[in-house]
Amino acid sequence: MDEHRPFADSRNGAKSPSTTVASSVYVKMRLDILTGDLRPGEKLRSEFLRGRYNAGISPVREALNRLSTERLVCREDQRGFHVAGVSKAGLVELTKTRCWIEEIAIRESIEWGDDAWEEQIVLSFHRLSRTPRSSEDLTYAFNAKWEGLHRDFHNAIIACCGSHWLLGFCEQLVDQADRYRQLAAAVSYPKRNERNEHKDLMEATLSRDADRAVAIQCAHIRKTADIVLEANLSFLPDDIDLADPSRC
Amino acid sequence: MDEHRPFADSRNGAKSPSTTVASSVYVKMRLDILTGDLRPGEKLRSEFLRGRYNAGISPVREALNRLSTERLVCREDQRGFHVAGVSKAGLVELTKTRCWIEEIAIRESIEWGDDAWEEQIVLSFHRLSRTPRSSEDLTYAFNAKWEGLHRDFHNAIIACCGSHWLLGFCEQLVDQADRYRQLAAAVSYPKRNERNEHKDLMEATLSRDADRAVAIQCAHIRKTADIVLEANLSFLPDDIDLADPSRC
DNA sequence: TTTCCTATTAATTTCCAAATTCATTTAACT
DNA sequence: AGTTAAATGAATTTGGAAATTAATAGGAAA
Numbered sequence: 196m197d198e199h200r201p202f203a204d205s206r207n208g209a210k211s212p213s214t215t216v217a218s219s220v221y222v223k224m225r226l227d228i229l230t231g232d233l234r235p236g237e238k239l240r241s242e243f244l245r246g247r248y249n250a251g252i253s254p255v256r257e258a259l260n261r262l263s264t265e266r267l268v269c270r271e272d273q274r275g276f277h278v279a280g281v282s283k284a285g286l287v288e289l290t291k292t293r294c295w296i297e298e299i300a301i302r303e304s305i306e307w308g309d310d311a312w313e314e315q316i317v318l319s320f321h322r323l324s325r326t327p328r329s330s331e332d333l334t335y336a337f338n339a340k341w342e343g344l345h346r347d348f349h350n351a352i353i354a355c356c357g358s359h360w361l362l363g364f365c366e367q368l369v370d371q372a373d374r375y376r377q378l379a380a381a382v383s384y385p386k387r388n389e390r391n392e393h394k395d396l397m398e399a400t401l402s403r404d405a406d407r408a409v410a411i412q413c414a415h416i417r418k419t420a421d422i423v424l425e426a427n428l429s430f431l432p433d434d435i436d437l438a439d440p441s442r443c
Numbered sequence: 444m445d446e447h448r449p450f451a452d453s454r455n456g457a458k459s460p461s462t463t464v465a466s467s468v469y470v471k472m473r474l475d476i477l478t479g480d481l482r483p484g485e486k487l488r489s490e491f492l493r494g495r496y497n498a499g500i501s502p503v504r505e506a507l508n509r510l511s512t513e514r515l516v517c518r519e520d521q522r523g524f525h526v527a528g529v530s531k532a533g534l535v536e537l538t539k540t541r542c543w544i545e546e547i548a549i550r551e552s553i554e555w556g557d558d559a560w561e562e563q564i565v566l567s568f569h570r571l572s573r574t575p576r577s578s579e580d581l582t583y584a585f586n587a588k589w590e591g592l593h594r595d596f597h598n599a600i601i602a603c604c605g606s607h608w609l610l611g612f613c614e615q616l617v618d619q620a621d622r623y624r625q626l627a628a629a630v631s632y633p634k635r636n637e638r639n640e641h642k643d644l645m646e647a648t649l650s651r652d653a654d655r656a657v658a659i660q661c662a663h664i665r666k667t668a669d670i671v672l673e674a675n676l677s678f679l680p681d682d683i684d685l686a687d688p689s690r691c
Numbered sequence: 692t693t694t695c696c697t698a699t700t701a702a703t704t705t706c707c708a709a710a711t712t713c714a715t716t717t718a719a720c721t
Numbered sequence: 722a723g724t725t726a727a728a729t730g731a732a733t734t735t736g737g738a739a740a741t742t743a744a745t746a747g748g749a750a751a
Contacts, residue, residue, distance in 0.1 A: 213742075215520045215704065217508075240732070251706045253501065256734085260465075260508040266611075272463045273712055275733060292608040295547045360540040363514075364612050461712075463734065488702070499736040504704085521742055523703060 217254035224248065224258050228267050228278055229370060230337055231377040236439065239268065239276040265367060269442070280442055283424060284434045286375050290420040293368045294413040300353035300361050301412055305405045308355040313401055319348040320397045324390055335384035337377070348393060352400055352408075372419065378431065379423040387422070465502035472496065472506050476515050476526055477618060478585055479625040484687065487516065487524040513615060517690070528690055531672060532682045534623050538668040541616045542661040548601035548609050549660055553653045556603040561649055567596040568645045572638055583632035585625070596641060600648055600656075620667070626679065627671040635670070 224244070227233045244255045259276045262268035269279045304312070323344040330338040346369065353365060392415050399408040423431075435442045472492070475481040492503045507524045510516035517527045552560070571592040578586040594617065601613060640663050647656040671679075683690045 213521055217704080218520050241734095242732085251704095252734095253504075253705055253707090256501075257504060257508045257704095260505045261512045264509045264512040272466055273461055273733065288606055289608065292606045295606075295609070296544075296612075299543045358536055358540045358543075360537065360612075360616065361543070364544075364608075368608065465734080489704095490702085499734095500704095501735050501737095505734095521703065523743095 215254070216250050217257040220244075220248045220250050220254050221258035221261055225262060225267065225370075228262070229373045229377070231374060233278050235278050235281040235374065235378075237278045239278060241275075265370070267370065280435060280439060281375060281378070282432045282435045286420055286423060286431075289368060289371055289375075290416055293365075293372060293416050296361065296364050296368060297353065297412055297416070298409045300356040300358075300365055301400070301408050302405045303356040303358070303361075304353045305400060305403050305408060307357055312351070312355045315351045315354065316348075316397055316400060319344065319351045320393060323348045323393065328389065329384060335381045337380070342373075352396065352412075372416070375423045376419055378428060379426045382426040382428075383422045387418075392418075463502070464498050465505040468492075468496045468498050468502050469506035469509050473510060473515060473618075476510070477621045477625070479622060481526050483526050483529040483622065483626075485526045487526065489523075513618070515618065528683055528687060529623060529626070530680045530683045534668055534671060534679075537616060537619055537623075538664055541613075541620065541664050544609065544612050544616060545601065545660055545664070546657045548604040548606075548613055549648070549656050550653045551604040551606070551609075552601045553648060553651050553656060555605055560599070560603045563599045563602065564596075564645055564648060567592065567599045568641060571596045571641060576637065577632060583629045585628075590621075596645075600644065600660075620664070623671045624667055626676060627674045630674040630676075631670045635666075640666075 224233070233239070239259065241252050241255055244250075244259075245252060248255065259268055259270070263270040263276065267279055269277050271277075323341070326341045326344050327338060328335075328341055330336045330341075349369070350362075350366075353362065356362065392411065396408060396411045396415065399411055472481070481487070487507065489500050489503055492498075492507075493500060496503065507516055507518070511518040511524065515527055517525050519525075571589070574589045574592050575586060576583075576589055578584045578589075597617070598610075598614075601610065604610065640659070644656060644659045644663065647659055
């Protein structure tokens with residue numbers, strides 16, 4: 196119960212959509228999982244979360260239940276909740292699926308995108324390219340602003356695919372991929388020139404060259420995965436351990 | 444608290460995974476939404492659900508939160524829950540997306556499927572073909588057994604696609620499509636010979652003719668959608684009403 | 692009539708304590 | 722020793738009451 200209802204504006208008829216504690220916990224916990232602040236496989240005890248997010252048990256459980264159906268949290272009846280686990284095999288499967296789904300989204304978006312769509316891509320690329328990847332200069336530190344703009348850019352590309360379902364699937368897969376990306380961000384930084392990759396993607400998209408845009412995007416996705424795989428992270432198992440409750 | 448924990452088997456080491464009230468409500472409510480027993484757009488008040496499922500508020504809310512992230516229920520902070528709405532435009536978008544996703548799943552599954560996969564397809568087709576579409580003879584009545592076997596058959600086809608994500612997406616889209624199908628089931632029954640459609644799909648799949656299998660499956664999906672659209676159901680709006688809270 | 696404000700009612704959300712279930716240890720027995 | 726059973730402790734799950742918020746109705750002012 197900290198910053199709940201920061202401003203209850205009731206002057207004009209525009210109803211201010213006040214949020215709930217459950218939703219606020221949901222957003223925070225989701226972010227903590229994506230950044231790896233809550234580590235893969237970690238047990239999520241209600242008392243611990245109660246303290247961490249300064250909320251009661253009910254809103255905490257509501258958030259956990261929401262996250263469990265998006266596969267960020269895994270639930271076992273009568274045995275509570277875990278952060279979903281990760282594995283090399285899982286990353287390979289995820290990467291493969293992302294390439295399939297994003298290919299459709301890009302092709303459709305390029306076919307149906309209009310002027311406003313093009314402008315949004317240019318704009319979001321500009322904003323992204325002016326923001327540093329890391330919030331520190333020499334070492335890697337999570338930069339929430341860059342992360343947000345990065346998502347905006349990739350979302351702008353596929354925005355006109357014509358299916359809310361497809362957009363939702365892409366987002367869910369990006370969420371999952373982000374968890375792996377954060378695991379290796381420190382290792383890979385600053386080996387990579389992501390700006391050029393994004394620039395190429397933008398140019399191919401704006402010139403409506405679907406084949407090339409798809410190729411660039413898939414290479415982009417695979418490269419990120421390869422960096423994680425080649426980092427040989429000790430805490431990343433080859434496959435999902437079926438005895439592990441965080442397998443999901 | 445009716446049939447909770449039907450048998451608490453603790454003889455052998457194999458831990459019997461006892462379920463929770465929340466999960467039981469979740470399953471029941473999900474089914475009620477898929478069959479249309481809880482109608483699209485309907486408000487879901489906690490008191491009403493409390494009575495309907497004979498449970499406390501906490502498990503009911505946990506079920507609602509789970510369903511809301513799978514887009515079967517739509518949630519508005521401080522304003523409660525609705526069954527997700529339906530519309531003609533929504534059905535068109537859903538159908539388009541299903542064709543995209545299932546095409547990938549079928550092609551991959553045909554590429555990677557083994558002997559056991561083929562046998563499972565034959566088996567599930569056999570079971571499906573021996574089960575009546577309707578649980579009554581002349582008029583349509585929901586037949587849970589047929590619905591289950593129907594899902595099993597289509598799942599068997601794509602089972603070897605190699606991606607749990609893709610399988611999950613297919614299932615989510617089938618869930619949504621089922622809601623539309625039930626809306627028009629009474630109207631379309633018994634106009635259609637679904638058995639032949641399934642037979643053709645099975646044969647194309649077993650002969651590893653991916654192009655044909657995809658064509659049949661997409662036609663299958665589109666035909667179902669067309670029946671719903673052409674039924675001109677009075678309660679099916681053209682587009683989603685943005686003022687309607689059940690829009691999601 | 693319309694708009695705005697207030698009082699009232701209804702519904703949602705949250706906290707918390709009791710009930711249930713799981714995990715671990717200890718004891719008893721073969 | 723090894724296995725089974727009971728006992729203890731810890732964690733999850735649940736029901737309901739209290740707090741918060743939205744929706745509604747009624748009345749005053751423009």
